[in-house]
Amino acid sequence: xxxxxxxxxxxxxxxxxxxxxxxxxxxxxxxxxxxxxxxxxxxxxxxxxxxxxxxxxxxxxxxxxxxxxxxxxxxxxxxxxxxxxxxxxxxxxxxxxxxxxxxxxxxxxxxxxxxxxxxxxxxxxxxxxxxxxxxxxxxxxxxxxxxxxxxxxxxxxxxxxxxxxxxxxxxxxxxxxxxxxxxxxxxxxxxxxxxxxxxxxxxxxxxxxxxxxxxxxxxxxxxxxxxxxxxxxxxxxxxxxxxxxxxxxxxxxxxxxxxxxxxxxxxxxxxxxxxxxxxxxxxxxxxxxxxxxxxxxxxxxxxxxxxxxxxxxxxxxxxxxxxxxxxxxxxxxxxxxxxxxxxxxxxxxxxxxxxxxxxxxxxxxxxxxxxxxxxxxxxxxxxxxxxxxxxxxxxxxxxxxxxxxxxxxxxxxxxxxxxxxxxxxxxxxxxxxxxxxxxxxxxxxxxxxxx
Amino acid sequence: xxxxxxxxxxxxxxxxxxxxxxxxxxxxxxxxxxx
Numbered sequence: 001x002x003x004x005x006x007x008x009x010x011x012x013x014x015x016x017x018x019x020x021x022x023x024x025x026x027x028x029x030x031x032x033x034x035x036x037x038x039x040x041x042x043x044x045x046x047x048x049x050x051x052x053x054x055x056x057x058x059x060x061x062x063x064x065x066x067x068x069x070x071x072x073x074x075x076x077x078x079x080x081x082x083x084x085x086x087x088x089x090x091x092x093x094x095x096x097x098x099x100x101x102x103x104x105x106x107x108x109x110x111x112x113x114x115x116x117x118x119x120x121x122x123x124x125x126x127x128x129x130x131x132x133x134x135x136x137x138x139x140x141x142x143x144x145x146x147x148x149x150x151x152x153x154x155x156x157x158x159x160x161x162x163x164x165x166x167x168x169x170x171x172x173x174x175x176x177x178x179x180x181x182x183x184x185x186x187x188x189x190x191x192x193x194x195x196x197x198x199x200x201x202x203x204x205x206x207x208x209x210x211x212x213x214x215x216x217x218x219x220x221x222x223x224x225x226x227x228x229x230x231x232x233x234x235x236x237x238x239x240x241x242x243x244x245x246x247x248x249x250x251x252x253x254x255x256x257x258x259x260x261x262x263x264x265x266x267x268x269x270x271x272x273x274x275x276x277x278x279x280x281x282x283x284x285x286x287x288x289x290x291x292x293x294x295x296x297x298x299x300x301x302x303x304x305x306x307x308x309x310x311x312x313x314x315x316x317x318x319x320x321x322x323x324x325x326x327x328x329x330x331x332x333x334x335x336x337x338x339x340x341x342x343x344x345x346x347x348x349x350x351x352x353x354x355x356x357x358x359x360x361x362x363x364x365x366x367x368x369x370x371x372x373x374x375x376x377x378x379x380x381x382x383x384x385x386x387x388x389x390x391x392x393x394x395x396x397x398x399x400x401x402x403x404x405x406x407x408x409x410x411x412x413x414x415x416x417x418x419x420x421x422x423x424x425x426x427x428x429x430x431x432x433x434x435x436x437x438x439x440x441x442x443x444x445x446x447x448x449x450x451x
Numbered sequence: 452x453x454x455x456x457x458x459x460x461x462x463x464x465x466x467x468x469x470x471x472x473x474x475x476x477x478x479x480x481x482x483x484x485x486x
Contacts, residue, residue, distance in 0.1 A: 035455025035456065321461025
């Protein structure tokens with residue numbers, strides 16, 4: 001028996017406690033100092049728990065379980081819902097300071113009916129029998145011109161005829177104008193971004209040519225929720241606006257958004273996807289962002305009413321009381337996600353859509369597929385990435401984003417490593433404190449103490 | 452702590468469901484999965 005190659009071991013960030021997590025055996029424990037020391041020295045003694053929990057294994061048996069779990073993963077993904085993005089235009093009415101599409105063709109046209117028909121025909125044929133939903137992406141898909149409104153209505157009608165739901169990723173400026181139209185169709189959710197209260201948000205996400213966007217977005221969120229449309233509120237964070245998070249959380253609470261069943265949130269990190277940013281000094285690494293979040297939350301606990309950061313597996317463990325299934329692939333591109341634009345091009349995902357050289361084919365004027373490149377994307381997972389082979393974090397990380405990895409190394413089959421160990425150190429300390437501070441935490445500690 | 456371990460996995464009831472479930476809202480990944 002030897003230590004499992006999938007053990008993830010580390011120290012909690014602010015206490016003399018340690019953690020041991022294994023996604024293949026689906027076990028997670030906090031260890032006391034003595035037990036952690038024994039683990040580090042490889043001294044198992046006569047404690048049967050190491051083997052019972054799969055931290056100590058017969059390597060041949062573990063290799064078999066790794067293969068079996070991989071087949072389960074492939075089965076699950078085969079039946080997963082597919083998200084199909086459509087970009088009607090790369091044009092936008094905002095001039096966000098960190099836009100990664102600023103260099104894309106922003107001419108204000110909208111797709112012809114021939115393009116729309118060709119796209120739905122492609123969806124019908126290539127994703128027949130699959131569970132799927134559509135997502136309008138941009139640029140800004142909800143520009144408020146007559147032509148764009150006409151296109152959006154035609155798109156939603158075509159989706160409705162197929163009983164497909166549509167999500168929309170919008171800057172939110174025209175949401176107030178669009179809610180009456182959207183509320184007549186099957187809308188899965190609307191993703192809107194607020195980067196702070198008015199002053200900071202408007203500085204980071206101004207209208208093109210200047211001007212405030214904050215008040216209209218806030219109004220649009222409230223109206224959408226009142227109209228029964230789900231809102232997924234995103235905040236893009238860097239050092240410039242992390243301090244706004246408590247105020248945005250308070251605003252969402254005051255507005256009654258956080259108690260609305262159709263309201264959810266996500267925190268995005270501002271980072272360099274394809275090109276460098278002018279304010280690179282303001283950007284966080286993944287660890288730095290979560291370190292500052294962990295520091296901020298105790299002083300502004302309303303943040304947790306607004307959003308509970310994942311800290312890798314920490315939130316899932318806290319909420320579900322179990323680990324998720326092993327993650328052999330965290331990149332949905334060409335597997336459960338595709339992206340298409342109005343020029344008729346096909347891309348792997350939202351990271352690559354519109355980027356020259358990343359086209360994987362066309363759906364208009366004729367269907368063409370670069371099958372070799374598609375195969376390359378489809379075959380990427382932690383079993384195909386050389387760097388993941390001996391990495392104990394692989395089943396928590398899943399190899400990261402293929403587009404980011406390709407930008408860094410030139411290879412799709414290379415990793416975009418996630419700082420799993422550091423995030424678990426921070427997150428387990430936050431969600432499983434030694435001394436509970438809140439009623440939620442007391443309840444959880446009580447549940448665990450009975451085990 | 453039992454034998455130096457404090458499990459973070461909650462016990463499963465006879466019906467095979469976790470004893471306690473948090474009312475987590477399901478999350479739809481709309482963009483941003485690349486980070």
